[in-house]
């Protein structure tokens with residue numbers, strides 16, 4: 015009898031898992047049936063593009079990194095390469111709102127560590143005492159031991175409080191929306207720990223690696239892609255194309271899973287999973303892949319493994335909101351320049367960052383309009399996410415007026431709330447993953463994938479999907495060898 019695989023969750027993680035399973039099943043002559051159950055009517059999870067009056071508006075992610083190859087590779091497999099677009103490099107400047115003004119991020123930074131000394135010394139972003147404190151990194155001893163620590167503790171210890179507050183924290187805020195004093199260094203930036211272990215000083219290490227970095231920068235410059243890439247029609251194009259290709263996967267949409275129960279009998283060492291959706295319908299499967307947020311996966315496993323549920327719940331989630339505003343170009347005497355700005359927490363503002371979308375990407379606004387988007391919420395200001403749309407738009411307009419001097423009336427406003435969608439990799443995250451693997455080993459045929467575990471970016475989720483597909487097929491003994 016053919017085996018049955020059910021994937022729960024139709025975000026990019028669930029969809030890519032389905033894609034890689036289908037790819038293998040096709041080459042093996044379809045020895046299993048694959049289903050994907052999504053709680054909502056819409057697939058894509060936090061990937062959501064809206065097209066309104068000639069604007070292409072991203073509610074969730076707006077691009078992915080080209081340096082992690084998995085999203086680009088998937089686009090290639092889906093024949094989407096011709097639809098990919100890079101950033102507008104003539105606008106390539108990012109600002110930090112610091113001490114009441116927008117300061118340009120100095121050139122040559124590798125995240126927060128300078129790889130070129132001169133632009134950094136000239137920059138007004140860090141004060142002279144802050145720069146001197148940062149220079150102490152050249153003298154400080156390396157930390158003994160390899161245990162995990164928070165990014166906050168690490169940056170403060172090596173480069174000082176000011177670099178943490180004015181560079182590291184705001185740059186990270188845009189990616190993880192988390193609290194730097196709780197976030198795991200090993201799970202987010204393990205290369206910094208390695209740099210300290212190898213070179214003692216981060217700055218010295220970076221300078222030693224400068225040639226290597228310059229070579230890779232040269233490669234990047236000669237590569238077809240800019241650091242961030244997206245699709246001409248928005249990231250929903252990826253979801254739609256992926257879904258259309260999943261012709262051997264049966265989709266069940268608008269039916270949130272509420273319960274999973276394993277059962278086994280003496281005739282087989284492998285359990286069967288019984289899955290119930292909200293309207294009471296039940297399904298049976300040999301394999302279940304949970305591609306939902308970790309706290310939802312925890313609810314499913316609570317009844318048969320409370321310890322597994324407890325570890326899953328140790329991965330907390332934060333909420334964010336994005337607010338997009340469209341303007342008439344003719345209303346501006348001077349158009350904003352650059353990709354946008356980030357805001358350090360110490361500035362006590364209510365927005366975390368702003369992307370000047372139509373500067374950063376082509377085809378995002380009609381020729382006579384501009385599009386901006388602002389981020390609010392995150393671990394430090396989560397309560398803002400529950401404000402009404404009108405209040406959020408009002409706040410954003412006040413902030414843009416004070417920070418950039420934009421007083422013009424927008425011709426378009428859109429608010430997208432994302433509640434409990436951003437997983438936080440806290441100190442000890444890698445130990446938590448080891449514990450999860452150990453606990454999962456008691457439930458053959460049950461798999462976890464998604465942004466909660468080994469990277470929250472779209473390329474990471476796609477890579478995790480490919481690895482999960484490989485494990486599933488190996489479990490069913492259908493694999494024809496390693497993928498990707």
Ligand SMILES: Cc1cc2nc3c(=O)[nH]c(=O)nc-3n(C[C@H](O)[C@H](O)[C@H](O)COP(=O)(O)OP(=O)(O)OC[C@H]3O[C@@H](n4cnc5c(N)ncnc54)[C@H](O)[C@@H]3O)c2cc1C
Nearest residue numbers: 023025026027053059060074075076270271465470471472
């Ligand atoms: C505002 C924002 C901006 C971002 N920007 C970027 C960016 O620019 N670049 C980048 O690479 N990454 C970015 N990210 C991160 C990245 O988009 C996400 O980590 C990734 O898309 C998550 O995919 P996922 O499938 O793991 O989870 P999700 O997209 O959260 O999907 C989970 C799915 O599970 C479903 N589900 C939940 N419960 C049930 C249930 N009971 N039964 C059935 N289905 C259920 C949900 O409805 C959802 O569809 C951003 C994220 C956000 C929120």
